[in-house]
Amino acid sequence: MFDVERFADDCRAALAERGSEAIREVVRRAVSDPGAIIAALGEHEAAFAQVLVRTKELTILNGVWGFRQWTLPHNHHHRAIIGIYGGGEDNIYWRRLPGDARGRVEAAGAASLRTGDVGVLGKDIIHSVTNPLDRVSYAIHVYDGDFLAAEGKSCWDAETLEEQPYDAALVSPMFGQSLVRHAQA
Numbered sequence: 001m002f003d004v005e006r007f008a009d010d011c012r013a014a015l016a017e018r019g020s021e022a023i024r025e026v027v028r029r030a031v032s033d034p035g036a037i038i039a040a041l042g043e044h045e046a047a048f049a050q051v052l053v054r055t056k057e058l059t060i061l062n063g064v065w066g067f068r069q070w071t072l073p074h075n076h077h078h079r080a081i082i083g084i085y086g087g088g089e090d091n092i093y094w095r096r097l098p099g100d101a102r103g104r105v106e107a108a109g110a111a112s113l114r115t116g117d118v119g120v121l122g123k124d125i126i127h128s129v130t131n132p133l134d135r136v137s138y139a140i141h142v143y144d145g146d147f148l149a150a151e152g153k154s155c156w157d158a159e160t161l162e163e164q165p166y167d168a169a170l171v172s173p174m175f176g177q178s179l180v181r182h183a184q185a
Contacts, residue, residue, distance in 0.1 A: 002030060008060060026142075027083035027140060031085040057144070059146055060142050069131045071172040073155065074126065077150040079143065081121075084137065084139050088133060091111045095108040103154070126156070
């Protein structure tokens with residue numbers, strides 16, 4: 001059975017090692033039993049974002065991606081470990097255009113994650129996410145800090161790819177309002 005407190009304790013211990021492999025292994029073990037996570041956190045039919053743990057050192061989110069849900073390009077200012085426990089997500093990685101006064105970005109790579117996969121994003125990564133499926137997808141997101149309170153985050157306009165201040169409701173309209181409420185709490 002998946003237990004949020006035990007998972008959080010294991011994440012804290014792995015983060016103390018400061019190696020991405022240690023925390024990746026904790027998340028990999030958890031998502032290797034998707035049924036246990038769904039039994040503990042519930043099954044959903046639409047987009048849903050839940051903050052499981054939020055401290056200065058650690059944020060753990062349960063993200064249920066809606067059908068074909070997407071995000072704008074954005075950054076976290078924290079390392080993110082993402083484990084898929086149902087369905088999938090496609091990530092586009094972006095890089096800043098050197099010397100661009102408007103802070104524009106261009107695509108620089110991509111990765112597809114499916115059930116059981118774990119991805120590690122460095123603290124400076126800019127990415128956008130899509131659930132390419134016609135059903136919900138489930139993911140656990142672990143951040144090595146208080147992701148919701150991180151200052152200086154940015155997102156990028158979908159049309160112009162120009163940098164703008166981070167706005168959770170713009171980055172992901174399906175998740176945004178839920179995460180804004182948690183950030184204000």
